[in-house]
Amino acid sequence: MSDIVLPDRLRDVAEPVRRIRTPARLDYxxxxxxxxxxxxxxxxxxxxxxxxxxxxxxxxxxxxxxxxxxxxxxxxxxxxPHVGTVTSFCVVNVQFYGQVMELPYVSALILLDGTDIPLMHLIQEVPADQVHMGMRVEAVWVPDEELGPTLESIKYFRPNGEPDADYETYKDNV
Amino acid sequence: MAEPELLVAPNVIEYPFSRTTGPMIGAFMTALREGFIVGCTAADGRVIVPPVEYDPDTAEALTEVVEVGDAGVVASWSWVREPLDGHPLDRPFAFALITLDGADVPMLHAVDTGGDVAAMATGMRVRARWADEREGSILDIACFEPEGAR
Known part of the structure; x- marks a missing residue:
């Protein structure tokens, strides 16, 4: 950088620009x-x-x-049913733009009983470091008056106390 | 199955990217903030605007930043009848390749003719209309306008 030759008018500028904002937005x-x-x-x-x-x-x-x-x-x-098995999960520790959850939180793929593709949702009411594959969880819904046509009608999933699911029951979804 | 009520929702995805400029684009943006335009001298002596870090032909590192004019000649243009969100003007305008005085390579920017496509022509002279508040962005040049328009 030091070998760049600048015209006179740029030599003494305080705080030269080193970073620019390049936001991208899709509105649809x-x-x-x-x-x-x-x-x-x-x-x-x-x-x-x-x-x-x-x-x-x-x-x-x-x-x-x-x-x-x-x-x-x-x-x-x-x-x-409103119960399923955690097949995979991610503990989020990094702050990011637009984030609404408190850190750390756990986002998981949950295979509802009787289904063949997992659903992504939050896991709460358990320390992040105790979430694991095979954990049995149940949906916690928002109060009835707040229900709406959105997956946010489920606040999160939480452990339902059942023993872990056998790996064979979810091996096709990890 | 009965026909469901189809659901429709507005959706906005936004990524707040920022990036470092490197020395050449940094010099270009700094100059814009200060109200003038710079390019760089290529290996064959051509002046390229905006300046680039490496020569487009030989790939050698380029180091000489030079000032060019804030007026020039329209080399090519394309009329935008219906400006979109994020365009530099909210009335019909031209995106144009403009060869600035002292430069050998044209630069892309907008030309405002007051919405009049008939006022656009290849070879016409245009001059930068500077934004009132400048922050080191290509939009520090609000647009170009026909020379002598104001």
Whole structure:
């Protein structure tokens, strides 16, 4: 940097620019589509629904209306329990822009019982360093009057006290 | 299954990136903040604006920052009929490649002709309209306008 030759007018400038802001912003409208709308409207009623593929029999949640493997509509709707197994997790220790959670917190992939794809949500009511794969967890919902068509209607998942799930039960989802 | 009520929601994703400039773009941004424009001298003697750290032909490190004019000639342009959010002007304008006086390579910026496409022409002379408050950003030049417009 020292070998750069500057014109006179730049030589004595106090605090030369060394950093610039280059923000990127996407402002758009999200259309949930039929399947995810059904899912979110059920969430507003404190229910979790998935959809089963008629070919491979896998149950997807949140449903997208089609099986990504078989390419067929997933029209059979399945009412799901509010309990599942942690298949993977991340302890967040780093502050970032737009963050609302207190540090540290745990974001996890949770395989609801009877489903074949995990859902991402928060794990609370347990120290971050005790969260582990196979941990059995249950959904904690917001008060009924605050329910809405959003996954934020589930405040978080917490350990439900059951023994850890056998690895075989979630090995396809890690 | 019954047709669900389709859900629609506004969504904004925003990344607050910032980046270091390096010595050349740093000099360029500093000059903009001070109200003038600099380029650099390439290995073959051409003056490139904005300045670059390495020669585009030989890849050797470039070190000589030189001042150029804040007026120049439109080398090419494209009319923007409906400006979008984030564009430098909120009325129709031209994005133009402008070869500044003393430079050999054109630089991209906006030209404001008051919304009049007929006032745009390749070869026309334009001059920078400086922003009132400058912070070391390409938008320290609010836009270019036809020379003699004000």
């Amino acid at each position: 409208v999200f259309m949930a589509g039929k399947a995810t709308s059904r899912f979110l409207n059920a969430v507003a009623e404190k229910r979790l629904v998935g959809q089963r593929c008629p070919v491979c029999r896998k149950v997807y949640v949140p449903p997208r209306g089609v099986c990504p493997t078989d390419g067929v509509p997933t029209e059979e709707e399945i009412e799901l």
